[in-house]
Amino acid sequence: MSAHPRLSLNQATIKHASLEEALHEATGAGYESIGLWREPVADVGLERAARLVAASGLRVSSLCRGGFFTAEPGQAQQEALDDNRRAIEETAALAAAGADGSRPVLVLVAGGMPGASKDLAGARERVTEVVGNLAPYAQEAGVTLAVEPLHPIFAADRAVVSTLGQAIDIAEAAGPSVGVVVDTYHVWWDPEVLAQIARAGASGRIASYQVCDWLTPVPADNLLGRGLMGDGTIDFTPLTRAVVAAGYTGDIEVEIFNQQLWDASFAEVVAQVSARFAELIAPDLPAARPAEVRGR
């Protein structure tokens, strides 16, 4: 089996797979790239994880995830900084173990408003500050921090970074080692999205492009409102074309939190993801020989 050379399986799409199983499923279905999560990596330990990745021959498109930067200054903020430094080291190690073309990218989720705080503006300022503090450390490690704006439905409890424009502002303030994630699920509704993708591209800030669909109605657990491309309301063509026009040539992750997919067999999900990618994303990508993709 083969899959599109730029398609990357984000591990969360088959959440219940171990790292070894996820690598096995991805290679079995012809994927060339995988997006890893810290928890299944920690389950086997970083060294063994790196060996497994190296043996798989897959590229590592990103590590999910660092962040959660909204705590008030004090112990919780210090713990977040320490944890993110470890995540940066893990990202560097896993990307080094990945096949040629792996980019060391650590995805950052900002975090929600802490405790009973109603100070959204203050939480946002702290995110900018903490990302700025981490940036030199990431640069030294050769890791790109990828600030991910989350859909405004999550502004209170998960991520106070709500738009791509806001994420680019944070990245630009922090320096060259900080970029942004463009995740269709989180940004598709934004009237400014195409302009902001172009802006992110102009300063080389697109660190990751992730695709999945927005399901309507939103399920009771609103974290699980993502669907396979084609199952929801998103027209991927303008978004993918904008990302291509903005100069992004990296892997494209499919990251779907969805109970039905989590309940299905890994092989079935991985095959479906590849088929939908071929149908709905690949036609808007420039034709590329695999060798060109690997060598980028």
Next chain:
Amino acid sequence: MSAHPRLSLNQATIKHASLEEALHEATGAGYESIGLWREPVADVGLERAARLVAASGLRVSSLCRGGFFTAEPGQAQQEALDDNRRAIEETAALAAAGADGSRPVLVLVAGGMPGASKDLAGARERVTEVVGNLAPYAQEAGVTLAVEPLHPIFAADRAVVSTLGQAIDIAEAAGPSVGVVVDTYHVWWDPEVLAQIARAGASGRIASYQVCDWLTPVPADNLLGRGLMGDGTIDFTPLTRAVVAAGYTGDIEVEIFNQQLWDASFAEVVAQVSARFAELIAPDLPAARPAEVRGR
């Protein structure tokens, strides 16, 4: 009992009240203003509704709602236009029946993406076109059309107008009879909200200010995630101050869709709304003698 002179009870907050009951509850609790909905008005007929409003001595702060403009050109679009023309007439008649200071304001909800369409950009263009078509009719009737941006959670199925900036763009394209609604629940998350409130004020486009809170977690029926001010995550002070600084001097509606409130007694809800308004909104409003408010 008295309530703040600028507080208006949006009828949806006591959804199960008839028009007569809603007017009775509002006057009984010392409110000076009410925001009406078309359905309870239609239940008694427009003429009788106008007589009831006139007898109540209340101002009418707005009529909810017109809109639903995203149908493709054809019969459905024509029906939407016809229905909105009727809503404009109803708005003019009800505001004329209201006490001095009533502003004829028709709240417009854009509508979601029609059928199985994935063409969000196209739906947005049609909203701009149809609002532009209605604007001269509204102007002749002396009615302000108030385009309401809805939280992006509703972009697919309810309102393709997702940000205040986008709503202002539509209003500016349509002409002087079109303004915008600033509803805290829908806009609080927007990193641009304070700048956009100032922008709306600079061109005199704030037609309505509505306050209610964002509840976390979002309930299974995401339409019902609104709460009494103070029960959620919104800091009202910066928003209210921005609206005041932008020159808005009109009534301030409390519009809450919330099952618990709908299950409570009307009198209890109306009293709670007034108390929370006094605590969380009034301190950021300029002191005004009732006579000044009425004469504005």
